[in-house]
Amino acid sequence: MRILIIFLFLIIYYFISIPFWIAGFFIGLKNPVLKHRLAQTMSCTGFRVIIFLGGITLTVKGKKNCPDGDSALFVYNHRGFFDIICGYVLAPSLSFFVAKKELMHIPLISRWMRYMDCLFLDRGNIKQGMETINKGIELLKEGKSCYIAPEGTRSKTDEMLEFHEASFRLALKAKKPIVPVAITNSSRVFEDHLPFVRSTHMVYEYLEPIYAHELERSEQKHIGAATQKLIQSKVYENLEVYNDGKKRLFGKIEYID
Secondary structure, eight states: OHHHHHHHHHHHHHHHHHHHHHHHHHHHHHOHHHHHHHHHHHHHHHHHHHHHHTTEEEEEEOGGGSOSSSOOEEEEOOOSHHHHHHHHHHSOSSEEEEEEGGGGGOHHHHHHHHHTTOEEEOTTOHHHHHHHHHHHHHHHHTTOEEEEOTTSSOOSSSSOOOOOGGGGHHHHHHTOOEEEEEEESGGGTTGGGTTOOOOEEEEEEEOOOBOGGGSOHHHHTTHHHHHHHHHHHHHHHHHHHSOSOOOOOOSEEEEEO
8 A cells, every 4th residue: 555655646746846857957057056956855855755655764873973064975785775765865965876777767766866966877887887986086076975885786685795895986086984874674665575665664874984095005995895894783783673573653754863
């Protein structure tokens, strides 16, 4: 039932967003930053409704670890669609995501993603991949934060896939902090029981930032593996805490320092 309600909402929101999308096009001719803010506001508004309709309690921990007044590279473990949905809602103003190229063909989502400078990565094309990374470096330098899943694809278990070290070049070259993000229980919303959406208690935890550009070169070479261990440990920790079977109120976002 929830999936039908969400699908109906997406259709309605698609048509509601068309005038704003057109307005964003003309706004962007003179003020690209304002266009980005408009797109991010529209996306966050729609995704907040989806979180509510999906019956999701989203517990956000460690928000104080997000750099204040500076852009950062947010790296997260990838388990399902709701990683991204919640990520957009929680992202600081002026953020962009690095996504797989297949998302370019989703009408409503791809429109707003382009307005937010999101980058579409072709994992099978090394040259194009490097161009994407270089573009991301420039956007980080401009003060826009980046969200990327270094696993490259969705893991089908709570055991994370290997992190691609190339993903971290964004922060190293732009000299920006890396903020590891541990996401717990996102696959239990949808992927674990397709095609149904079920009430779930998700956890989004921001860990302490890593200033990789200040590390020794030997440490920089393995920053991906080190970050993966930090996130994996926190995911397991939160699985123990937030899977006790207690009934909770769903459809809200709560913040814990």
